[in-house]
Amino acid sequence: MGLREDKSGPAIAQMLRNPYVVADTLIVPDEIDVISDTIKKLIDEQKVDLVITTGGTGLGKRDVTPEATRFVIEKDLPGFAEIMRAESYKITPHGIISRGICGTRGESIIINLPGSPKAAAECLSFIVEALPHALSKLKGDLSDCG
Numbered sequence: 001m002g003l004r005e006d007k008s009g010p011a012i013a014q015m016l017r018n019p020y021v022v023a024d025t026l027i028v029p030d031e032i033d034v035i036s037d038t039i040k041k042l043i044d045e046q047k048v049d050l051v052i053t054t055g056g057t058g059l060g061k062r063d064v065t066p067e068a069t070r071f072v073i074e075k076d077l078p079g080f081a082e083i084m085r086a087e088s089y090k091i092t093p094h095g096i097i098s099r100g101i102c103g104t105r106g107e108s109i110i111i112n113l114p115g116s117p118k119a120a121a122e123c124l125s126f127i128v129e130a131l132p133h134a135l136s137k138l139k140g141d142l143s144d145c146g
Helices: 008-016 032-045 065-072 078-091 093-097 117-138
Strands: 050-054 102-105 108-113
Touching: 008 050, 008 117, 032 050, 032 065, 032 102, 032 108, 050 117, 065 108, 078 093, 078 102, 078 108, 078 117, 108 117
Parallel strands: 050 108
Antiparallel strands: 102 108
């Protein structure tokens, strides 16, 4: 198992620093239990509002991030993943290969992004404007969505 430098995590953190507070960036092994336990700890114990993963969404043997995420989400957010794949496909036909999923746990949102810094940034840019509203609704905002 080789080790690669995480370039997408820092790029995504930089994109989110305004308007969000980025608490931390973590690197975990490509193991379902480790990924799912880390997500649960971030949300359940540290009360993180938004968990974004990068990498592990492809077809490789060690690409297990969507499976790990499925273990912890309570509600699917299919529109996020659908728009990321649809818009990515407009850039490259390889965009439809991504298996990333999105969902909620408690009052938090979990987003799986690709591992490529370019693809991760592009995918985040497709959904970033919807995140504040989604988080507000998740936390109990009862105002109209229109």
